[in-house]
Amino acid sequence: MSTITQTVKQSPYFSELVNSMLELHELAMNGRDETPEADRIHDTMEHAWWKVSDVEQNLVNGLSGDLISIESPGLSRIATQLEGTIPQPSSKAEWIELLEWLRLNDANIPADQLAFLRGNAWVALGQHRAAEVFFREAYRLHSIEDLYGDSYAVVWIRALEAIRALDRLDEVTTNFLESSRSHMRRIASACARFQIAAKVPTYLARRSWQEIGNEISRELESAVPGQSKTLDDLIDNAQICLGFIYFLTGRRTDAELTCERVAARTPDHPGTRELRRFLRGEIPLNEESESINRLVDIQITDVPPPLAA
């Protein structure tokens, strides 16, 4: 297991191969996988291929097959009996093992849950573009407003934010904020707008901090905690986002109150610690600073895999 960990170096070549594979996938989804454009992508992959580890090569090969499952749902690997229970990974190596396990058992797992698990694995491997493709697919396959669909929506939004897909994020979050009845989707959407604005300052040309804060406030007013762990985590996260907007817009007292509110419910929430450091002046205010990025990177960590027992 340690060998696997050591050989996933997250080299630029590995990211290049993953991104090339995703480009080929997008071409295939549009019926353009046999064009000169696709040939060019294949050709650029050759050099990088020999620069990555065996584990990384296997990951890219596996990714190709997993994406084909999306491109051509009728095609599937040989059906086998489900082997044991679905592993619960905690390390990068175990996520890689999970990806392999899923390939052996994919015929026995609903396609939406398969895509969701694959997306989580790619998040763990630091490849958010790949994760976004699988989360998008999970949501496409199961978008109704239940625990599954809501979880898929939340992780998809988070992936769009992670890859800084501004236009797509705007489109998806606007859709949820305007037409969804799910608090999970609505709060996740409002928070994602805060997070993208903090990371990509140009986003503030589309919406001001004030507008983003108002959206978060509106969602917090109607959400009732205690319905699910994920919703509670999202509410805490939204409070931190709001507190930070208060801080940015000079409303220190409101920011402090927000901190207290979150701390009362979740005493060890890392976001409150970080926000308090801002309030105490321990971190200089610079909207493009890494400190702010660290703060907004504090996200819910528990979107439970909504697998049937």
Place this chain on the structure above:
Amino acid sequence: MPLIYRVIYEENGKPQVGDLGSRLGVRPEDIDVDADGFVYPGTGGMSVAPHWRVLPVSFLPKRMRDRVFAARRSNSYRVWKMGEGAFISEKLTEYLTLRVDPERPDEHGFVEPAFKMLWTEFQGHLAATQDRWEDGET
């Protein structure tokens, strides 16, 4: 002569010669070319492998999906092979040499010029092997 494999565009039942990727030939970026147009041994060349199983599966043509599910290349490409010996650094022809990639000696190598020659000559010597390549997908 070492057994080598390469995925190359197929034209009239043969690997197509050219200086694009996945052709029987090299792209300018595949080998160092000096200011006078010369190429040298040990500086890169046409990429080859000891078996198609070590190539990226996405390079393999879709007709191989019965054996490799993740194959995704157009069926206009084919896996070609040439030679029959061990995958070691050795002469392939009077003008061409296989140099095994020191970083991945069991999986990758370069077909390089056997000695200093013009890039255009090197391409010509690669093209001259066209009839010696066979279907490598079996």
